[in-house]
Amino acid sequence: MKLNNEVNRKEFLKLSGVAALLGFGGPLAFKIYASGEFDAAESNSKVRYGMAVDTRKCKEGCTDCASACHLKHNVPDHKSKKNEIKWIWKEPAKHLFQDRDYNIEAEFSADMPFLTLCNHCKNPSCVRVCPTQATWKRKDDGIVMMDYHRCIGCRFCMAACPYGSRSFNYAEPRKGIAKLNPDFPTRTRGVVEKCNFCEEIIGTGKNPYCVQSCKEGALTFGNLNDPDSEIRKLLKNNPSIKRKAGLGTEPSVFYLV
Amino acid sequence: MFKMYSKIKVFTGVFIFLALATFPFWNKVFIVSKTNYEMPDANIKPALAFARENGFSGCIEDRAFMRAKHMKLLNHWRNEVVRENKKTYINSKGEHFNKSLTGTCLKCHSNKEEFCDSCHTSAGVKPYCFDCHITGIQNTNQLNSKAEAIHEIK
Numbered sequence: 416m417k418l419n420n421e422v423n424r425k426e427f428l429k430l431s432g433v434a435a436l437l438g439f440g441g442p443l444a445f446k447i448y449a450s451g452e453f454d455a456a457e458s459n460s461k462v463r464y465g466m467a468v469d470t471r472k473c474k475e476g477c478t479d480c481a482s483a484c485h486l487k488h489n490v491p492d493h494k495s496k497k498n499e500i501k502w503i504w505k506e507p508a509k510h511l512f513q514d515r516d517y518n519i520e521a522e523f524s525a526d527m528p529f530l531t532l533c534n535h536c537k538n539p540s541c542v543r544v545c546p547t548q549a550t551w552k553r554k555d556d557g558i559v560m561m562d563y564h565r566c567i568g569c570r571f572c573m574a575a576c577p578y579g580s581r582s583f584n585y586a587e588p589r590k591g592i593a594k595l596n597p598d599f600p601t602r603t604r605g606v607v608e609k610c611n612f613c614e615e616i617i618g619t620g621k622n623p624y625c626v627q628s629c630k631e632g633a634l635t636f637g638n639l640n641d642p643d644s645e646i647r648k649l650l651k652n653n654p655s656i657k658r659k660a661g662l663g664t665e666p667s668v669f670y671l672v
Numbered sequence: 673m674f675k676m677y678s679k680i681k682v683f684t685g686v687f688i689f690l691a692l693a694t695f696p697f698w699n700k701v702f703i704v705s706k707t708n709y710e711m712p713d714a715n716i717k718p719a720l721a722f723a724r725e726n727g728f729s730g731c732i733e734d735r736a737f738m739r740a741k742h743m744k745l746l747n748h749w750r751n752e753v754v755r756e757n758k759k760t761y762i763n764s765k766g767e768h769f770n771k772s773l774t775g776t777c778l779k780c781h782s783n784k785e786e787f788c789d790s791c792h793t794s795a796g797v798k799p800y801c802f803d804c805h806i807t808g809i810q811n812t813n814q815l816n817s818k819a820e821a822i823h824e825i826k
Contacts, residue, residue, distance in 0.1 A: 489806075551755075553757065555757065560754070560755075562754050562755060563804065564750060564754065595806055596806075597774065597806045598774075598775065599806075600774075600804040600805045600806065601804050601806065602804060603800075603803045603804055614757075618757070618759070
């Protein structure tokens with residue numbers, strides 16, 4: 416028998432359950448979905464590393480930068496499109512800048528091979544989606560890092576990256592490496608990998624391997640937050656474009672055209 | 673009163689069941705350990721040439737500490753180097769070392785089979801460090817040709 420002003424045990428439990436959900440779940444939902452509150456976008460550091468690719472100097476048919484990078488970082492070459500691993504590579508301009516009208520904006524042709532690599536975005540979408548924080552943006556210099564120890568191979572980051580800068584090790588990486596560099600680890604099957612802006616050497620003031628190996632001087636690496644840096648001077652004096660700027664990821668790789 | 677039938681059959685069954693269920697334990701204790709276990713040689717000395725060349729007095733920490741805690745230390749190093757960009761280790765004597773498994777530890781403990789595998793194997797642990805990190809021994813031929821190829825880029 417149930418009286419009007421009484422709540423039985425079952426109803427009480429139901430009510431308190433709903434109340435608990437609202438009480439704890441509400442603020443959490445706001446925290447997760449509220450805009451502008453992601454760690455990924457945070458940046459007050461003095462250093463933000465970036466790169467300028469001078470497409471006018473980059474020589475057609477030359478892949479010195481990619482060879483040097485892939486050699487130094489033990490990037491495997493499996494000779495198969497399906498298993499391909501890429502840190503830095505060339506792609507026809509129309510694949511990188513899809514929204515241009517190549518008949519009118521004719522600084523470069525649609526089929527001109529352009530260099531591309533991880534953009535080390537100021538607001539990286541890969542970092543937002545990583546469930547284990549295996550990829551994150553380093554606060555002191557803006558490099559988007561990978562921790563291969565922690566990567567579980569879910570490939571969310573690959574889906575999130577609008578630039579295709581990430582590759583997954585479907586095949587055993589060591590089988591695809593002709594010459595091992597003992598100073599840098601390989602990866603294992605089942606992890607995602609990408610360019611690390613030569614994080615292991617730039618701390619000592621050296622340029623990344625791709626920049627060092629470019630004989631044309633087409634690549635410039637430097638601090639985007641320093642107005643007197645060489646890269647900032649280049650960007651000031653030359654017209655430049657970024658890949659998919661409208662997405663708001665704010666790439667740190669600029670193309671001088 | 674309680675009366676039990678077929679005592680012999682029942683107890684035989686129970687005995688066989690217990691013997692099978694506990695097989696892994698007594699197998700390990702009485703058979704495997706007696707026949708296969710070999711105490712790893714605790715007196716293998718590392719080649720200290722690398723340490724001396726770089727002006728270090730010896731290993732980064734003393735023997736007892738390294739034996740007991742090297743796995744914890746390496747785990748710390750891994751997190752600090754990769755995630756916090758702290759790449760220098762200052763030991764209890766105030767010496768500065770580069771935090772690197774292959775670049776520091778294995779430079780003296782250059783024989784992985786002796787210094788790593790012998791204990792890991794008998795202790796039954798399988799660390800996955802060397803799935804990625806490259807030891808000098810396993811790829812000697814590849815390393816030599818490598819050294820020439822990358823010489824021009826420094």
